[in-house]
Amino acid sequence: MSEEHKESPESISRRKFIRNTGFTVGGLAVGGILGSLLTRQDKDSNNGKKDTHAEAGNFNEALMYFTPEQFRITEAITERIFPEDDLGPGAKGLGVAYYIDHQLAGDWGFNAREYMQAPFFVGEKVQGYQGRLKRRNIFDIGLREIQNHSMAVYKKNFTDLKGEEQDAILKDFEGDKIQLTTISPSGFFQMLRSATLEGAYSDPLYGGNRNMDGWKMRKYPGSQMAYTTIIDKDFQEVKPQSLKSHMNH
Known part of the structure; x- marks a missing residue:
């Protein structure tokens, strides 16, 4: 290789950093440094607490959209949905x-990937969401309204409520028992419920299903590359694999 085509030590070091930290996957940011840059810093992160998952080296567990408060509310809600x-x-x-x-x-x-242009009409329930707001906007509003409803009913933050109190707040949203002019309470709850189940059973590459435990509970094999070694054998359990494990080989 000629001198002008040799990579500099800085270039080699940068390439190793990107590869070792999982900075990108096919051009998509999945966490790490870029995730921390995308996190909104309008509030103190984790109330001064350290992120134990980040310390453990799981760079996929870094906030990319939520504020720390939104994350804590979402974490509490999803735990009630999938306890x-x-x-x-x-x-x-x-x-x-x-x-x-x-x-x-x-x-x-x-x-x-959806058509989001006017005009907007109130559709039938079987037609799904028909509004102008994007999902991130719906979550911003919905999480705020859950907090507001919690304060109105119990005079406490949602994350400070007992489990049965949190369930009561969520049931009010599920049953459209509160009046909101911006979003459908039941629509937001259904979106939350669907996203919770997706996160529990999706490939760990996308941030949920930590340690493939969701799959293990279902005895689901995950993202296997092939079954050629066992396809002609009697039924047997297969150790689950994630897309992340294939990327490391």
């Missing part, structure tokens, strides 16, 4: 709130 039990971890243990955060930061949050 921990004797079969395994709940939404909090699975990192579902990180999955939702990452989705809101990307195309899903922007409704990028």
Whole structure:
């Protein structure tokens, strides 16, 4: 290689950093340094607490859209929807709130693959959402209104409520028992519920299903490259694999 085509030590070092930290996957940011840059810094992060997951080296667990307060409310809500039990971890243990955060930061949050031009009409329930607001806007409003409703009913933050009190707040949204002019309470709840289940069972590459525990509870094999070694054998359980593990090879 000629001298002019040799890479500088700085270039080689930068390439190693990108590869080792999982900075990009096919051009998409999945966490790490870029995730921290995309996080809105309008409030003190985690109330001064350290991010133990980041310390452990899981750079996918970095906020890309939520404020710390929004993240904590989402984490509490998803845990009530998908609670921990004797079969395994709940939404909090699975990192579902990180999955939702990452989705809101990307195309899903922007409704990028949907027609979002006027005119807007109130559609039938079977038609799904028909409004002008993007999903990230709906989450911003919905999380704020859950907090407001919690303060109005219990004079406490949603995250400070007991489990049954949190359930009561969520049931009010699910049953459209509160009046909101900006969003549908039941529509927001259904969106939250769907996103929670997606985060519990999606590939860990996307931020949820930590340690593939969601799959393990279902005995789901995950993202296997092939089944050629066992396809002609009797039924057997297969150790789950994530897309992340294939990327490391």
